[in-house]
Amino acid sequence: MAFPVTTPEQRAQALAKATAARKARSTLLSDIRTGRRDPATVLAQADTDEIIKRTKVTALIRAVPGIGTVKATRLLEQLSIPATRRIGGLGPSQRQALLDALT
Template identity: 65%
Template structure:
């Protein structure tokens, strides 16, 4: 699939939108890392926020205090969640299992 040809204005707009999404995602993960937001709060926020929906579950788990790449991979394996899954793509059972695993 070929990429569409964008005008300079469209390209600048897309770059600004992408930068805004990266900043919002970074702030979200920082809030999780500092303990301001819980997994349950992030999942609730995903109902209305597209940026949260597009955040990978792996990144969310790695933002938890005491969880690194290995522990995050183990949790995903245990919960039967693909590493490439995004928060918006989680099913109801996966959401509940993720909340329960994060609290444990």
Template identity: 60%
Template sequence: MALPTLTPEQRAEALAKAAEARKARSALLADIKDGKQSIATVLGKAKEDKTIGKTKVAALLKAVPGIGAVKVAALLEQAGIDPDRRAAGLGDRQKAALLDALG
């Protein structure tokens, strides 16, 4: 299936929308890093908030202070979560397992 041909106006609108989404995601990760939002709160809002829902779980976990890439990989494996899973795609058991693993 070929991609649709966009007019210059549609393309500009899509680029602006993508930039806005990246900015919102960046602000979310900064809030987690600064401790303004907890990972439990963020995961709880994943189904309603489009920005959180489309963010990968691994990126959310890496934003938590003191957790690096190796620890994130271990947490995801322990909780049975695919590394490419997005926050909105987590089931209740996966969320609970992840939060238990975080302590």
């Protein structure tokens, strides 16, 4: 499959959109790290917020104070959530299990 031909303006718009999304995800994870937002609130907003939907579950867990890479990996294994899963891809029972584990 060939890539579509885009104009320089379209590429610039796509680049700006991607940069804004990365900045918003970074701010979200920073807010969780500092305690301005809690994981329960973030998971509750996942149905309506595109930035939260596209954030990886691993990044969310690692942003919680006191949880590092090893604990995050173990938690994902216990909950049977793939490491590459995004928050928007979690089912209701997975989301609830994650919320229970983080609170």
